[in-house]
Amino acid sequence: MVVNRVLLGAVGVLLLGTGVLVLAGGLDLYRRLGVHPPHWWPLTSPDQPVVSARSRGRWVSSAWWWPTVIGGLAVLVVGMAWWLVAQLRRTGLSSIAVPTPGVSGLRLRVSARALEEAMETGTVVLPEVERVGVRLVRAPGHPRLRGAVRLTPGGDPAALVEHFEDGPRTDACRSLGLPELPADLRIRVLQAAPAEPRRRWRRRRRRPSRVL
Structure with a gap:
C-alpha cells in the first residue's frame, strides 16, 4: 500500500507539473505576467513547438526512431491500463x-x-x-x-x-x-527499550584553600 501510494503520488505530481507547463506556454502566461524564464525553459510561448525542428530532423532520420517511439508508447499505455485495472479491482469482501x-x-x-x-x-x-x-x-x-x-x-x-x-x-x-x-x-x-545506563557520580575532592 505504501509503495502504491508513493507511485500514484509521484505520477500525479509529474503529470500535474507537465500540464501546468503546457498550459502556461499555450496561454502565453509568461508574457502576460512579465515573467522571463531561462532560454532552456520548455514551452515559453504558444508558437514554440514541444520538440525543436533540429531535434526532429536529427532523430527522425535514424532507423530505430519510430519503432522505439511506437514500442515505448505501447508499453506505457498497456502498463497504465493494467495499473488502472489493478486499482479498480477490490480484493476485500463487503x-x-x-x-x-x-x-x-x-x-x-x-x-x-x-x-x-x-x-x-x-x-x-x-x-x-x-x-x-x-x-x-x-x-x-x-x-x-x-x-x-x-x-x-x-x-x-x-x-x-x-x-x-x-x-x-x-x-x-x-x-x-x-x-x-x-x-x-x-x-x-516489539523490542524492549534499552535501559539507560546509570550515571556514576564521583565525589570530587575539595582542594584545601591556600591562604596568601
Missing part, C-alpha cells in the same frame, strides 16, 4: 453468504466488516496484544483471512496463535457455517 440449511428461499449475508471487528475484539483481549487488524479477502473457492498482530515486548507468538485458532477463527467458522477458513497471520513482537 459481505459473505451464510448457508441456511433446512430453510428454503432464505438468503442470509453477513457484513465482512462486522466479522472483522468481532475477530479483532476477540484477539485484542490478550494482555500481550497491543494492536490487531483483520481483513476478509477473496480467494479461489472460499474467503480468506489476513491478520496483522503487534505484541508487546516479551509477547508469546505461540500463545497468540493458539488463542486465535481456538477462539476468533473457530467462532468465525461456526458462525458462517464454513468447514474451514484459511488465515494468514503476521505477528510482530
